[in-house]
Structure formats: structure tokens, C-alpha cells
Amino acid sequence: MITLNVNGETHRVDVPPDMPLLWVLRDVVGLNGTKFGCGIAQCGACTVHLDGKPVRSCILPVASVGARAVTTVEAVGQSPSGKKIQEAWLALEVVQCGYCQSGQVMSAAALLARNPNPSDADIDAAMAGNICRCGTYSRIRAAIKQASQA
Amino acid sequence: MDKPTYARVDGATLSPSTRRRFLQGGALLIAFAAMGRRKAWAAGEEPSLRMLGAGDADKDGAAFQGFAPGGFIRIGRDNSITLIVPSVEMGQGIYTGEAMLIAEELEVGLDQVQVVPAPPNEELYQQPLLKSQSTGGSTSIRGAWVPLRQAGAAARQMLIGAAAAQWGVDPAECAAQRAIITHRPTGRTATYGEVVDGASRLPVPKDPPLKDPRDFKLIGRSVRRVETPSKVNGTAVFGIDVQVPGMKVATVTACPVFGGKVASVDDRAARAVPGVRDVVRIDNAVAVVGDHFWAARKGLEALDITWDYGPNAGTSSNGIWADLKARSETGQPVQARRDGDVDGAMKAASKRVEAVYQLPFLAHATMEPINTTVHVRPDACEIWVGTQVPTAAQGLAAKEAGLPVEKVILHNHLLGGGFGRRLEADSIGQAVAIAKQVDYPVKIIWTREEDIRRDIFRPAYYDRIAAGLGPDGLPTVWTDRVTGGSVMGHYFPGGLEQGKLDDDAVEGAKETPYRFPAVQVDWVRADPPVPITWWRGVGPTHNVFVVESFMDELAHAAGKDPVDYRRALLQHNPRSLAVLNLAVEKAGWGNPLPGGSGRGVSLHDSFGSHVAVVIEAAVDPAGLIGLKRIVAAIDCGLAINPDSVKAQLEGGILFGLSAALYSGITFAGGRVEQSNFHDYRNLRINETPPIEVHVVQSAEGPGGVGETGTVSAAPALGNAIFAATGKRLRSLPFRREELRSQGSGRDVLSKGPAGREPADNDLTRLARTGE
Numbered sequence: 008m009i010t011l012n013v014n015g016e017t018h019r020v021d022v023p024p025d026m027p028l029l030w031v032l033r034d035v036v037g038l039n040g041t042k043f044g045c046g047i048a049q050c051g052a053c054t055v056h057l058d059g060k061p062v063r064s065c066i067l068p069v070a071s072v073g074a075r076a077v078t079t080v081e082a083v084g085q086s087p088s089g090k091k092i093q094e095a096w097l098a099l100e101v102v103q104c105g106y107c108q109s110g111q112v113m114s115a116a117a118l119l120a121r122n123p124n125p126s127d128a129d130i131d132a133a134m135a136g137n138i139c140r141c142g143t144y145s146r147i148r149a150a151i152k153q154a155s156q157a
Numbered sequence: 158m159d160k161p162t163y164a165r166v167d168g169a170t171l172s173p174s175t176r177r178r179f180l181q182g183g184a185l186l187i188a189f190a191a192m193g194r195r196k197a198w199a200a201g202e203e204p205s206l207r208m209l210g211a212g213d214a215d216k217d218g219a220a221f222q223g224f225a226p227g228g229f230i231r232i233g234r235d236n237s238i239t240l241i242v243p244s245v246e247m248g249q250g251i252y253t254g255e256a257m258l259i260a261e262e263l264e265v266g267l268d269q270v271q272v273v274p275a276p277p278n279e280e281l282y283q284q285p286l287l288k289s290q291s292t293g294g295s296t297s298i299r300g301a302w303v304p305l306r307q308a309g310a311a312a313r314q315m316l317i318g319a320a321a322a323q324w325g326v327d328p329a330e331c332a333a334q335r336a337i338i339t340h341r342p343t344g345r346t347a348t349y350g351e352v353v354d355g356a357s358r359l360p361v362p363k364d365p366p367l368k369d370p371r372d373f374k375l376i377g378r379s380v381r382r383v384e385t386p387s388k389v390n391g392t393a394v395f396g397i398d399v400q401v402p403g404m405k406v407a408t409v410t411a412c413p414v415f416g417g418k419v420a421s422v423d424d425r426a427a428r429a430v431p432g433v434r435d436v437v438r439i440d441n442a443v444a445v446v447g448d449h450f451w452a453a454r455k456g457l458e459a460l461d462i463t464w465d466y467g468p469n470a471g472t473s474s475n476g477i478w479a480d481l482k483a484r485s486e487t488g489q490p491v492q493a494r495r496d497g498d499v500d501g502a503m504k505a506a507s508k509r510v511e512a513v514y515q516l517p518f519l520a521h522a523t524m525e526p527i528n529t530t531v532h533v534r535p536d537a538c539e540i541w542v543g544t545q546v547p548t549a550a551q552g553l554a555a556k557e558a559g560l561p562v563e564k565v566i567l568h569n570h571l572l573g574g575g576f577g578r579r580l581e582a583d584s585i586g587q588a589v590a591i592a593k594q595v596d597y598p599v600k601i602i603w604t605r606e607e608d609i610r611r612d613i614f615r616p617a618y619y620d621r622i623a624a625g626l627g628p629d630g631l632p633t634v635w636t637d638r639v640t641g642g643s644v645m646g647h648y649f650p651g652g653l654e655q656g657k658l659d660d661d662a663v664e665g666a667k668e669t670p671y672r673f674p675a676v677q678v679d680w681v682r683a684d685p686p687v688p689i690t691w692w693r694g695v696g697p698t699h700n701v702f703v704v705e706s707f708m709d710e711l712a713h714a715a716g717k718d719p720v721d722y723r724r725a726l727l728q729h730n731p732r733s734l735a736v737l738n739l740a741v742e743k744a745g746w747g748n749p750l751p752g753g754s755g756r757g758v759s760l761h762d763s764f765g766s767h768v769a770v771v772i773e774a775a776v777d778p779a780g781l782i783g784l785k786r787i788v789a790a791i792d793c794g795l796a797i798n799p800d801s802v803k804a805q806l807e808g809g810i811l812f813g814l815s816a817a818l819y820s821g822i823t824f825a826g827g828r829v830e831q832s833n834f835h836d837y838r839n840l841r842i843n844e845t846p847p848i849e850v851h852v853v854q855s856a857e858g859p860g861g862v863g864e865t866g867t868v869s870a871a872p873a874l875g876n877a878i879f880a881a882t883g884k885r886l887r888s889l890p891f892r893r894e895e896l897r898s899q900g901s902g903r904d905v906l907s908k909g910p911a912g913r914e915p916a917d918n919d920l921t922r923l924a925r926t927g928e
Contacts, residue, residue: 023431026451034406034449039398040391042573043450044524045605049834052524080391093389100381100800103808104248105388105395106524106573112389131843138834140524140574141248142811144845146804 009069013038014082024070028062029053031069032079040080040109044138051137054110055079061117063136080109088119088154095154103141111137115151124155224353226315226361228281229259229308236336236350238263238270243282243290243305244297245274245545246384247575248808249863250801251297253382257797258301261375262309262368264333265349272383277547277567290548293580293691295764295861298797302859310365312356319355320347370795370856379800384571396543396570397528397602404530404598405434407591408453410460411442411611414827415687416467419443426459436460439590446599454604466827469686474823478515481619481683485640490679491656493663497675502634506625510714514622514703515888517821518685519615519692522837525573526608529588532598537564539598542585543572550582557589576812577691580648581613609837610829614822615692616642616685620666620703624673630715631725634675637666639700642684644691655682664696665868669704670733670762671726687824693812694867697763702889705759705872709879719758719876720746732792732857733762736769739851740790744771753777754785755880759872764861766793770810770869773846774877780893782818782878784846791850791865794857802862803850809866810848815840817871821890 011018013036020035032038032055041064044052048063055064056078083089092115095101102108111134118125118133125133130151139147223233231239242255256272275282279290285304286296313333320338321328324345331340336349370376387393412418422443424436432452437444445456503509530541531554538558544550547569555562572579588601603611618641625634644661646653653659660667662680692698712722720741727734737760741747746756754775761768773786789806796802819838823830831837871889879885882896 022449023451023455026449030449030451034451037400038391039394039400042524043397043526043602045834047605047833047835050524080389084390096389097381097385100385100804102248102382102385102388103250103804104524104572104574105385105393108388109391135841135843138524138839138841140522140576140812140815140839142808142815142840142845143804144811144840144842145807145848147842148845 011036011069011072011077012074013077014079015076020069022069025068027065028055028067028069028072028077029064032064032077038079038081042106042109044107044110048136049138050107051110051114052107054113054137056083056113056117059117059120061114080112083113083116086116086120089116091154091157092116092119092151095150095157099146099150099153101143101146101150103139103143107137107139107141108143111139111143111147115147115154119151119154125151224312224316224349224356226312226356227308228275228278229305230263230312232312232316232349232353234350234353236348238265238336238349240270240272241275242272243275243284243301244292245543245547245569245572245575247292247543247545247572247579249297249805250382250798251292252384253380254298254797254801255301255305256383257375257380258305259309261373262306263313265336267375267380267383269336274569275547276569277551279548289546291580292545292575293577294695295864298859299765299861306367307365310367311362314362314365315356315359316349316352318359319352323347323352323355376797377795377799380798382801393571395525395573396530396541397525397573397600399530399541399568399570399600401530401532401541401598401600404600405446405448405595406450406453407437407444407446407599407601408450408457408604408607409442409444409587409591409601410457410462410607411587412464412466413610413829414464414466414469414472416469417441417827418465418467420463420465422463423461426461427456430456430459435595437591437594439587442587444591444601446595450602470827472686472824472827474825477617477685477824478619480685481617481640484681484683485619485621485638488640488681488683490638490681491658493658493667493678493680495677497634497673499634499636499675499677502675503623503625503636506633507628508626508630508714509623510626510707510711511621511623512707512710512885512887514618514620514706516618516620516699516702517823517889518617518687518689519816519820520609520612520822520831520837521574521576521578521692522609522612522834522839523572523574523576523578526605527578527584527603528601529585530598530600531588531592533558533589533593536560537566538589538593539566539568540585540589541568541570543570543579544582544585545572545575545579546582550585553582553586554589557586558593576693577615577695578612580691583613605834606832609822609832612822612829613647613688613690615699616644616689618699620700622703622707624707624711626711626715630717631722632673632711635673636677637700637703638679638681639663639666640681640683641699642689643682644689644695646682646684647689648691661696663700665698665700665761665763666696666704668762670730670760670767671708671723672729673726693809694763694864697761697868698813698864698871701759701761701763701868702871702875705761706875706885706887709757709872709876710885713879718747723758723760730762732767733760733769736760736767736790736792736853739853740769740771740788743790743849743851744773744786744788746771751775753881755877755882757873757876757878757880759869759876761865761868763865763868766791766860766862766865768792768806768865768869770866770873772870772873772877774874774881776878776881776896778898780896780898782874782891782893782896784814784844784874786846787848789848789850789866789869790853791862792853792855792857793860793862793865794855795859796852796855797859799852802852805862806850806866807848809864809868810870811840811845813867813870814874816867817874817889817891819890
């Protein structure tokens with residue numbers, strides 16, 4: 008049994024220790040907002056926060072999470088930076104197909120939490136690990152800036 | 158952007174018997190073109206709406222009492238309004254666009270409606286332009302433009318008629334706004350919900366008058382999309398997110414060589430993996446079923462499969478290219494167009510220019526990997542998936558399950574990208590073949606590796622193009638020979654007869670924005686030994702790269718500015734000329750740029766729209782291509798939701814630039830050489846320049862938009878690279894090795910056939926840690 012703190016709730020899960028956190032969240036805990044995109048930490052669709060820091064859950068063994076708090080897209084709106092990001096995302100109509108946007112929102116919320124006024128270069132550095140096939144990048148950049156002014 | 162409105166896509170309160178009652182309630186039918194003929198709802202459609210939240214509402218037997226004029230509108234006695242949209246949402250904003258068409262004429266706000274996707278039903282939801290219930294080809298708005306407005310107008314007329322009859326007044330004295338009918342002389346009002354019973358008894362008007370566009374309240378305004386709130390908080394349900402009670406999770410590997418089969422499987426190690434429940438073998442693939450995806454994946458890795466590779470084990474990219482070249486030179490072409498004295502004009506030309514262009518196979522790489530959830534029961538097959546072709550998928554599943562089509566219940570979902578991949582139902586057929594061997598629901602998820610390697614690819618093309626120039630430098634004759642596989646031959650049942658023209662193969666080549674005195678366009682069919690299909694932008698994405706790159710070559714051969722050169726050929730085409738002029742003006746065409754930089758332009762008329770794009774790029778001594786700025790101008794006729802038009806241009810251009818810079822599927826030993834986002838690369842935010850999109854105000858009927866930006870991208874970039882370096886790149890993806898300056902000491906980390914791995918270790922670190 009592995010004990011996880013996900014979005015403020017404690018879950019005890021009976022899974023292999025090498026099972027990536029992504030699949031524990033999706034197939035065991037039942038939180039499907041976090042997405043599978045590549046399985047090799049190339050696309051960022053699976054981004055969640057560990058103690059507020061963004062990580063790629065598709066390659067993170069669940070046993071390595073320990074006592075750190077896991078936050079997923081379902082709960083990121085409860086933090087001030089997450090809420091601002093979600094609001095800016097909607098205000099600027101960032102989203103197209105939306106499949107990568109859970110990861111985009113999580114990466115952006117983590118950026119805004121540690122850097123309230125990011126430059127273009129800061130945004131590029133924080134967001135370059137998140138692929139969007141629909142090509143929403145210019146709106147992502149604008150939305151992060153709008154959120155930083157909110 | 159204007160003040161947004163919003164609506165929810167979830168929470169629909171329709172249930173199966175509710176919907177039966179809609180149709181029992183009266184002979185209410187709106188017959189418009191191919192949309193809207195009445196037919197009893199097949200059992201297979203019912204749960205699709207239930208999936209969207211109707212759920213248990215019907216358990217008490219309370220049937221819907223309301224107004225259901227045709228397939229698109231449901232209004233309950235409680236004034237609940239549901240709009241059922243025929244096209245699938247894959248990012249293009251069509252739930253919103255189609256809802257706007259209905260809501261405009263129905264006189265309701267988008268904040269007052271729930272939008273739900275149509276269940277499979279060709280009778281009700283056939284797309285008039287595609288002649289099937291499909292979403293693709295940038296046709297949705299063009300197909301829906303008249304029928305959906307007529308549906309709204311007819312319903313409004315019936316509701317007003319019912320209120321007027323109830324009040325004993327002239328309907329002409331009544332008006333509707335935001336689902337409330339007002340009798341103007343007295344000020345009496347009724348909600349739509351209050352008159353649904355009366356409206357249900359009225360005949361459906363055959364040809365309801367449509368609003369004057371000057372009176373539009375929604376159409377032409379940028380409004381908030383209806384489904385996006387669920388996509389930023391994790392509540393959106395894509396096919397891959399479906400949870401069915403008792404469901405197991407599987408992953409699958411098909412023979413790495415197309416056409417190969419499973420010879421034998423040793424699954425002992427796989428079955429020993431904790432959490433593995435079953436190993437299922439089908440003709441050409443093996444699936445492992447587990448309690449969760451991780452168990453299934455570990456199990457799959459533990460399989461020892463012996464394949465019978467079949468006849469394609471020797472397939473290679475080199476072989477395919479050699480075949481395309483040979484057939485281009487010696488094959489029998491199918492003529493698409495021949496006008497004027499082509500041979501005579503070529504002989505008489507002051508100057509002749511010719512070139513060969515090559516375009517690679519492409520994968521779709523939708524962000525949501527291919528997946529299907531299936532439950533095969535003795536008497537029915539239930540499917541949860543996101544597909545562009547719900548009825549075709551239903552039919553294929555029925556065949557695979559050995560059930561009548563009405564016993565296949567398909568619940569369609571949001572698509573995590575389509576780009577043409579989900580016009581194919583191959584993976585749904587495979588999923589049924591696997592699921593029918595187990596007695597529980599199973600969600601089959603392809604790994605990204607499987608998604609890339611077992612994609613159905615955009616064909617490779619080998620195109621020879623030539624022109625003769627007159628004394629003024631303008632073309633007097635133009636010939637374009639396309640050589641490649643037939644997508645239509647692959648896609649349509651029965652294929653395409655040899656000797657017949659595949660219109661897709663020459664779309665964008667046969668008709669260009671320009672006028673030439675003599676022109677010949679033909680196609681040599683060369684079907685490759687790998688499966689091929691539609692890819693965003695279809696024919697134009699391929700052909701416009703060739704046409705617009707070559708147009709640039711001709712301008713330079715004539716010593717003219719590429720924009721002036723095009724203008725001279727556009728005097729008959731004011732809409733294209735206008736977007737060209739707008740784009741170059743906004744881009745500052747002609748203004749000086751730093752050394753190593755250049756601007757390139759492309760222009761095309763595709764999908765009923767006119768688009769010009771200017772890209773500014775810089776090429777460094779190592780051959781690295783930097784994107785500096787993108788300016789686009791589009792005349793798509795009346796833009797229904799202008800912000801969505803801009804978004805589609807922005808995204809479509811970046812999609813095309815990913816392909817131009819990085820993408821290419823190659824084969825060796827019959828296998829696809831790429832496997833994931835490290836070797837099938839995609840543009841990232843740090844490579845994305847500022848993008849401006851200018852939407853021309855137009856009163857023309859709407860054109861298609863979703864694919865137009867993709868069409869523009871590669872030629873605009875290729876022309877910018879030429880302007881920056883003087884080097885003409887005629888093969889995609891652009892190889893930066895060809896752009897390296899002589900004597901440049903800088904080496905470029907190169908790996909894989911695409912050869913454009915980022916040298917930047919930081920990127921790898923970023924991808925892995927998110928920091």
C-alpha cells in the first residue's frame with residue numbers, strides 16, 4: 008500500500024511502486040484531468056504539481072512521491088495563481104482541442120506562483136516542455152501575461 | 158473581444174424515453190437538404206445524450222414534454238433549450254459556431270442553451286457537402302450555414318405562432334428575444350417553454366424567412382466558446398477519459414510491418430505481470446489487458462511475439478522515392494486540366510523554368526493518443542470514442558462484432574485533436590475485435606509509439622513543375638505533374654478506379670489564384686505499400702507548397718518582386734489580391750531586415766477562402782531557422798465567430814510549420830523509423846514567433862477555415878528562407894544541413910531522419926522536469 012496526498016485528500020493505493028503517478032491518478036484514483044500524451048516526458052500533457060513544483064507524472068514512479076502534496080488540474084483553481092491562469096485562459100480563448108491544456112495550465116500556474124511577473128523568456132523556459140498540436144502558443148503567452156496583471 | 162456569452166456542454170437533461178417522446182410528439186420535421194429528414198431514433202443513438210448528463214432523469218418514467226422540430230433543437234416545458242450540433246468538436250470551435258447559427262435564428266442566447274453532439278444518424282445529421290455524417294475538409298460551417306439557420310428560424314416561427322394563437326393575436330405583432338415572446342401592442346409575454354405544447358401541434362414551415370444579416374446579434378461577433386470551461390479544469394471528457402463500470406485497460410501492438418500478421422505469441426511472462434488479466438491475439442496484433450494501463454503496458458513489453466512480416470518487409474523510403482520518381486517520368490498520367498496551347502507556348506517561351514518538389518509521408522500525432530472503449534455483449538456492442546466519422550465507425554464495429562448496425566451503440570466524445578486521423582475507424586474496428594474476446598468493457602489505449610507507427614499517413618509526393626515565361630517575365634504556360642498515392646482510392650469503399658482522377662491529389666494545383674494563358678495539370682497514381690489518408694489541409698497543403706514556392710522561383714527568374722509578380726497575375730481575382738495586399742501591408746513588406754533574414758509570402762484560394770501569409774525568418778550560419786514574425790490575412794466570407802477564425806489561422810499555421818521544419822515519416826525494413834515526440838518533433842512555444850491575423854470584413858457566404866493556415870505555412874517559410882539565404886529548398890521538411898554556411902565551424906546535433914533534434918540540452922531538461 009502506498010499513501011498519497013492528492014488535492015488535499017489521502018488515498019491508499021495498492022499498486023506497483025514503479026507505476027507512474029499518471030496512471031495511479033487516472034486508473035486508480037479516478038482523476039482523469041491529467042492526460043497521457045507520450046509516456047517519456049516529452050510533451051507535458053501529464054504535468055501535475057508536487058508541493059507546488061511542476062513534474063511530469065508519466066515518468067514519476069508513484070513510490071517516489073512520498074509525503075509531498077500532489078495537485079492536479081482538478082484542484083489547481085483553488086490556488087490564487089491557478090485561478091488566475093484558468094480565468095485568463097478563458098478570457099483569451101486559449102483552448103482549442105484542449106487535450107494538452109491540463110498540462111499547460113499546470114505549468115503556467117506553477118510559473119506564476121514562483122514568478123509573479125514573468126518575461127517572454129521566462130515563459131518560454133517554463134512552457135517549452137508542453138507541446139500543443141493545435142498551436143495555441145501565442146495565446147498561452149498572452150494569457151500568462153494577462154494573469155500576471157490580474 | 159465582445160462581451161462573452163457562455164453555455165455548458167454538460168448537464169443535458171435528455172434521456173432515451175425523453176427523446177423518443179420528442180418524435181412521438183408530432184410529425185415535426187424540418188427537411189432541409191440532406192439534414193433533418195425524420196426517422197425514428199435508432200436504439201444506437203440514445204445513450205449518447207445520456208452520456209452527457211441526462212443520466213437517471215428518466216428513471217421515474219417522467220417523459221419529456223416539449224418541442225422537437227427536427228434533429229437540432231429541443232425545448233422543454235421548463236424552458237430548457239438544447240441544441241444538438243451535427244459536427245464533432247476537435248478544437249476548431251464548431252460546437253460554438255454551429256450553435257450560433259441555430260441560436261441566431263431561434264432568438265436565444267448561448268448562455269441559455271446546452272450544446273450536445275449529435276448521435277450517429279445519417280438521416281438526421283448527414284453533412285451536405287461530405288454526403289456523410291463526418292467532420293472534415295473545412296466543410297462544417299459551409300454545410301451548416303443554411304440548414305441550421307433554417308432550423309432555428311422554423312422553430313422560432315412555430316413558437317411565435319403558438320403564442321399568438323394562445324393570445325388570439327396576429328403573429329406579425331409578436332417578436333421573440335432571448336427565448337421570450339412579446340406581443341408588442343399589449344406587452345404580453347410568454348417564455349418558449351410556456352408554448353411548447355402549442356408549437357408542437359403546428360406544421361413546420363417549409364421555407365422560413367431568414368434574418369437580414371444586418372440584424373444578426375450573434376453571427377459575426379466573437380463569442381466565448383461553449384465547451385472551453387471544462388477544458389481548463391480537468392472536467393472535459395475525451396474518449397480516453399471514459400470510465401465504465403467493470404472496465405479493464407488494454408494496450409496493443411500491431412505488426413510493425415504493414416500487412417504483416419502474428420505468427421505466434423509466448424505470453425507466459427506477460428501473464429505473470431501483476432495486474433495483467435488477459436492476453437488477446439487478433440490477426441495482426443496482440444493486446445494485453447490489465448487492471449490499469451501500467452499493468453497492460455508492462456505486460457505488453459513482456460510478450461514474446463513472432464511476426465510473419467508478409468510482403469512489405471523490404472519497404473524503404475529510398476525505394477518509395479525511387480518508385481515515385483520513375484513513375485513521374487514514365488507513368489501514365491491522368492489529366493486534371495489542359496487549357497490553351499501548352500506545347501506551343503512552352504516552345505515559344507523566352508525563358509523556361511522547371512523544378513522538382515518532394516513532400517514526405519506525415520503522421521497526425523494528435524495529442525490524445527488513439528483509444529477506444531468497447532463492451533461487446535451477446536446482443537449489443539457499446540463504444541465510447543472520439544471520432545470524426547460516427548456512422549462509419551458504427552458500421553465497421555457492427556461488421557467486426559457480427560451484429561446488426563442498430564445493435565451498435567456509439568457514444569461520441571470530445572476529440573483531443575483530429576487532423577484527419579479520426580476520419581479513420583481502423584482502431585475502432587481493432588478494438589471491437591479485441592473486446593469481443595473478453596466479457597467485460599475494455600479501454601484500449603495505443604501508446605504514443607503505436608500511435609505514430611500505426612498511423613495512416615499523409616502520402617509522400619514527387620511533383621515536377623515547369624513554366625515558360627514571356628518577354629515581360631510573366632508565365633505564358635504552366636505545367637504541374639503530381640505523382641503520389643490516391644487518398645480517395647484508399648478512403649472510399651470500392652476505391653478509385655485506375656485511370657480516374659483523384660481530385661484530392663490535384664486540389665490546389667488544378668485551380669490556383671492565378672490565370673495563365675496555357676496550363677496543364679496531371680497526376681500519376683503511385684499508391685505506396687503503406688496506408689495513406691487525409692491530413693490537415695489535404696490536397697492544398699501538398700500542392701500549394703509546390704505552386705507557391707515555384708511562383709517565387711518564377712518571380713526571381715524574372716527579376717521581379719514576388720508580391721508584384723503575383724499581383725500582375727491576380728487582376729481577375731480581387732478577393733485574393735485584397736488579402737495579399739493586406740498581408741504585405743501589415744507585414745511591412747519591403748522594409749529593410751537584418752542580414753540573414755528574409756520575408757516570404759504565400760497565397761491560396763482553398764476551402765472557399767482566400768489566405769495570404771507573410772513569414773519573416775532568420776537563418777544562422779549553422780543553418781538553424783528562426784521564426785521571427787507571422788502575418789496572415791484571410792477573406793473567409795462572413796466570419797461566424799471571428800475570434801475562432803483567428804485561432805484557427807494561428808494554430809493552422811503553426812501546425813504547418815511543425816511539418817515544414819520537423820516532420821517526416823520514413824521507412825526502413827518495412828517499419829516506421831519514428832516513434833514519439835523526440836523523433837517526430839513538434840514546434841514548441843520557445844520557437845513560436847508573434848502571429849497577427851487580419852480577418853477581412855466580408856458579406857460573402859462563409860468559407861472553410863480550419864485547414865487554411867496549414868496550407869499557407871510551408872511555402873511562406875520556404876520563400877522566407879530563400880529571401881534570407883538565396884537557397885531554394887524544394888523538399889520537406891526543410892533540412893538545415895542545406896542551409897549551413899560554407900566554412901561554418903558549428904556542428905549541429907543531428908539524429909534521426911528528420912535530422913533536426915534540438916541541440917539544446919536545456920529543452921530536454923525542461924521536458925523532463927518542467928522547470
